[in-house]
Amino acid sequence: MKFKKLGNSGLILSDLTLGTMLYGEESSRSTPPEIAKKQIDFYLDRGGNHIDTADVYANGRSEEILGQALLGKRHRTIIATKVRFPRGQGPNDSGLSRHHIIQEVHASLRRLSSDYIDIYYMHCWDPITPIEESLRAFDDLLTAGKVRYIGVSNFKAWQVMKAQGVSELNGYTKFVAGQYQYSLIKRDIEYEFKDLFESEGIGLLPWGPLGGGFLSGKYRSDQKPTDEGRIATTGEETEEAWKRRDTTQNWKILEEVQKIAQNREVSSAQIAIAWLRSQDWVSSVILGARTFEQLEDNMKSADINLTLKEQKDLNKASELPELYPYRMMDVYGQRFL
Numbered sequence: 001m002k003f004k005k006l007g008n009s010g011l012i013l014s015d016l017t018l019g020t021m022l023y024g025e026e027s028s029r030s031t032p033p034e035i036a037k038k039q040i041d042f043y044l045d046r047g048g049n050h051i052d053t054a055d056v057y058a059n060g061r062s063e064e065i066l067g068q069a070l071l072g073k074r075h076r077t078i079i080a081t082k083v084r085f086p087r088g089q090g091p092n093d094s095g096l097s098r099h100h101i102i103q104e105v106h107a108s109l110r111r112l113s114s115d116y117i118d119i120y121y122m123h124c125w126d127p128i129t130p131i132e133e134s135l136r137a138f139d140d141l142l143t144a145g146k147v148r149y150i151g152v153s154n155f156k157a158w159q160v161m162k163a164q165g166v167s168e169l170n171g172y173t174k175f176v177a178g179q180y181q182y183s184l185i186k187r188d189i190e191y192e193f194k195d196l197f198e199s200e201g202i203g204l205l206p207w208g209p210l211g212g213g214f215l216s217g218k219y220r221s222d223q224k225p226t227d228e229g230r231i232a233t234t235g236e237e238t239e240e241a242w243k244r245r246d247t248t249q250n251w252k253i254l255e256e257v258q259k260i261a262q263n264r265e266v267s268s269a270q271i272a273i274a275w276l277r278s279q280d281w282v283s284s285v286i287l288g289a290r291t292f293e294q295l296e297d298n299m300k301s302a303d304i305n306l307t308l309k310e311q312k313d314l315n316k317a318s319e320l321p322e323l324y325p326y327r328m329m330d331v332y333g334q335r336f337l
Contacts, residue, residue, distance in 0.1 A: 008201020024061030151177030212240025
């Protein structure tokens, strides 16, 4: 396992993170508590130190399972969780109001059996609450020692920059972590967020590194999935929906991934994760394995360092379409005369 600094902070993370979104879900796709504990022990024994969850994962059960599994081991881990989405039926049971943030941080701490959270994320933009209110609440949690670092997820680029500006103006602690969907088949955030994160000292932690399982290579272009995988069981509105994966370019990307995987005699998933690990602005890749076997396979990517040619071939296969003004800025933006 390799380690990297998180953004503009002194916090050191393993470059593979254990994701727990499927822990405790009431579906056939869930990871039951006994397998979750086995995954956690395996991950820690292999040198991992960062585990990610959220208050809405399995309606809080993910945090509970994690908290129980880490009894006596809390000191070995960096735990991240999140706040924003509904946690009840009341009008104040969601959002990034001071009321909801304070209410939920205490609930998360109880479920995690911990007196502090290492990284606390704003899980999505709140169009109702002034960002000043949200950031002040987060800063108070930092001052109180209940939270140690803060992060952002699913904000637009201008929203992240506005938050950083408000924090700068008021002397609040800034975001040092960002969680966004990012993979060989979903590179959209490179248009804005790569420069933004590098400029603002925010480390990227990609979720969905396999595109909902697409990059594992288990799907075929001539057969719509019918198994219990994420792509087969999620609705049309989700990020992992089949209509968003079944594209000509995505199959070409997968073909390149499989070619490299075959040459190295490793799995396609390991190559897809290794590509993310090779990106300088990525601090740690979140692994969302449902089964122990999937996690075991994904963790082997820690030993794969892609060659420059392999990176170039994957970059070319997954190249983003030209958009204005990004192409123009690439061509002319560095010219001073």
